[in-house]
Amino acid sequence: MEQRLANTWRMSVNEKKFIETALLADLRVDGRRPFDYRRLTIKFGRQVLEDGSSEVQLGQTHVMGFVTSQLVQPYRDRPNEGSLSIYTEFSPMADPSFEAGRPGEFAVELGRIIDRGLRESRAVDTESLCVLAGKLVWSIRVDLHILDNGGNLVDAANVAALASLLTFRRPECTLGGENGQEVIVHPPEVKEPLPLIIHHLPVAVTFAFFGDGNIVVIDPTQNEEAVMGGRMTATLNTNGDVCAVQKAGGEGVIMQCLRIASVKATDIRSKINSAVEAHNMEKALRKIKRH
Incomplete structure (x- = not known):
């Protein structure tokens, strides 16, 4: 993987040897135990127009998520369903190994892992995104911007995607006109925007393998990724x-x-729900004060 190779080139032999030796002694350079996550923080946009935006930090890893929607024609084989798509953007400011412009191999892989966990598990109810069967549906787009690569981008980006989807609100639509087939999109001042229907929260948990695979750690840092022998991401x-x-x-x-991922996913999911509830409460209080 291009990003991992770049990390390896930036590290000295002594640095890599130190990380490997510490892991053999059941220690990690940052002081964590093998199955400890770094500190996870989730923030949201404060303005109404920023519904569907989130900022996630996992240790030194920093990711922002944005959700947008637009009315489009549905796919012919699914006339009653909207769509959900995931896009990733890697900035050279986040990591010197990232190149501006065309997405690299790691950017494509990251998007696929998030997409597989969210879209293929049908976490979002796409049938509820249908406005006029066979003619107009909502297309939901999730943009994930990597601001700082401190390792384990998959888990951080997955949390950013989930947090953004949970706080996103799409405009309310009604049918009108002479034939009752004209779609009217109401601004938020006229009708309250609607949240997405989300059946479940698929949380990604990433492990790194070292040595002959008998040393396993969770939430690898950027330096640990440079010396790992393999990686596994489980989405539950x-x-x-x-x-x-x-x-x-x-x-x-x-x-x-x-088994470990199941426990960690529950903990992460609880943190996401708590952050979203606090955000919704703060938003409701601001609305009361405004009125």
Whole structure:
């Protein structure tokens, strides 16, 4: 992977050896235990027009998520369903190995992992996005901007996508006109925008394998990614069901990782829900004060 190779080139042999030796002693350079996450913080936009935006920090990793929508024609094979798409943007300011312009291999892979966990698990009710069957549906787009790469971009980007989707509100639509087939999109001042219907929250949990795969850690840092032998990302929903598994290299114990991932996913999901509830409460209080 291009990004991992770039990290390796920037590290000295002694630095890599130190990380590997510490892991053999069940220690990590940043002081965490093998299955400890770094500190996770979730922030949201304060303005009404910023509904559907989130800012997530996982240790030194910094990701922003934005959700937008537009009315489009549905796919022919799914005339009653809207769509959900994931896009990633890597800035050279986040990591010197990222190039501006065309997405690199890692950007494409990241988008696919998030997409597989969210869209293919049908977390968002796409049928509720239908406005006029066969003619107009809502297309939901999630943009993920990598601001700082401190390692484990997948988990941070996944949290940013979920937090943004939970706070997004789409305009209310009604049918009118002489034939009752004219779509009227109401501004937020006229009709309250509607939240998306989200069935479950698929949370991604990433593991890194070292040595012969017998050393496993969760939430690897950028330096740990440079020396790891393989990686696995498991995406689990609210019921603990596995929505997707992405594994690249390594001989790690998959079932053990899935059990740990289930516990960690529950914890992350709780933090997302708490952050969203606090945001909605603050938003409701501001609305009361304004009126």
